[in-house]
Amino acid sequence: MALPAVQFSDDQAEAFDSVTEMLRGAGVDLVEGTLTPMAEGRESIAAVIGKAGSGKTMLLAQLTDALQEAGVEIVSGDWEGKRRKDRRTLAILAPTNKAASVLRNRGVPATTIHRILYTPVYDPEYEKIAEWLAGSGDRPVIEGLTDIALDRARAFFETNKSIPGALAAAGLRGSDFIRGWKRRDDPLDVGFVDEASMLDDRLYDDLKEIFPTLLLFGDPAQLAPVGQSGEMVFDRFEGKRRLELSRIHRQAEGNPILDLAHALADDSLGFQDFERMVEDAARKDDRVVVTPRVESSLMARSPVLVWRNKTRVRLITAFRAAYDAPGDALLPGEPLICDGIELPLKHRKKRIDLEARGLIKGAQVVFLGPGRKPGFSRLHVMGAEDPQISAASIIKIEMPDEEEPFIPSAARMGAAFLHGAAVTIHKAQGSQWPEVQVFAPDLWAAAQAGRIEAGIPLWKRLAYVAITRAQERLYWVTRYRLARPTEPLSTEDLRAPAAALELEREEET
Secondary structure (H helix, E strand, C coil): CCCCCCCCCHHHHHHHHHHHHHHHHCCEECCCCEECCCCCCCCEEEEEEECCCCCHHHHHHHHHHHHHHCCCEECCCCCCCCCCCCCCEEEEEECCHHHHHHHHHCCCCEEEHHHHHEEEEECHHHHHHHHHHCCCCCCCCCCCCCHHHHHHHHHHHHHHCCHHHHHHHCCCCHHHHEEEEEECCCCCCEEEECCHHHCCHHHHHHHHHHCCEEEEEECCCCCCCCCCCCCCHHHHCCHHHEEEECCCHHHHHCCHHHHHHHHCCCCCCCHHHHHHHHHHHHHHCCCEEEECCEEHHHHCCCCEEECCHHHHHHHHHHHHHHCCCCCCCCCCCCEEEEEEEECCHHHHHHHHHHHHCCCCCCCEEEEEEECCCCCEEEEEECCCCCCEEEEEEEEEECCCCCCCCEEEEECCCEEEEEECCEEEHHHHCCCCEEEEEEEHHHHHHHHHHCCEECCEEHHHHHHHHHHCCEEEEEEEECCCCEECCCCCCCCCCCCCCCCCEECCCCCCC
């Protein structure tokens, strides 16, 4: 088997060799291209650590290609064939829908951790189609589906490798072929986890139960999960379990956004000096913009990033006023953030349904309109593979100086949402957008507070995370002002679903 033809840096090559050795011990030989059955009781865990631009995603993609070339199958979470003793599998995971979609946009077949923790239960009749598409069954005869419909499913699958998408191409809805979801009982094989700085101890323990071979990819300069005392799960790794990438590959492209992010590593750099660096970058390159006001039109799809909740609430209120949003309802196109699932334990199956479809805490959602039942909302889950759903919703919009939020939609139980026009930098972690607005007065407030996290001034960690959310352009907002929108809110930019997954059932909340 030929090794990757890409030009690795020395630290990438060393990390690739170390992971190759780890995988060989687990029965996957990337050099010879051979596989042996998974051994019971063997555990291998390591982490690839590096700042933005150090080539973590490139390394992940090359390792994924090498595993596939060796015969390892990708497990996506949307359907799994029958288990074989000699079958070796790989799942590429991210903590959020948006983080998974960032990888998919770069050609890496990623899914969310929740989609692996919970597995779909297919209707036996339609599972025959899945088995046929995956090459483990004969072409089925399904009542109500024509040969033309099956041919459409085959053509779709050959291009996209998505079972739900192929069944949707045949004219089926998700509620036709997925009967429910269940917590995964059986372990998998090899797991790659991107954005591992977002993992808390509980999620990490869940992953260790499922994957005997686990490789984490994380950025040590990001913010640790809330409640972990500034520590990330890979901070405990030592020796060969901790593979560090130090060279910044994209620096050579003269990317001013990354230049600013990495300048924060200078211990002597103060906030005012850093802000002058931002101004200098803006004069030289239009990928950095210093502006005295927030652009309301950008807030509909990429939230303003702030530190303080008080700032977040005031910006959301200004956004809704700028679009003349009514006081008792949401406008189609308003952004939301999932704040969790409010269901009692006896409704565990309903919770799994919601989470498996992408409504996990922190998911970014766009409101499309009211559902057919009272308390239901039609939603587009940003970054989800099947993004458009309808679900029982509890939508809370906080108001300045008000203890109780305004609630335009309130089912008795279901998915809870906050408005998403502005979010805290903590919640933005794991996401990226083409254009990002960072609210600088909040970073100044963090600098004035003098807080330190894991030995680093908090404002620097906040600034690093906020800046590296921007893929193409960074807006550094300097004042409490909001520019009025030039066009009304719209949902025209949201793609049609591959398979509409309806949650409005008779027994639903």
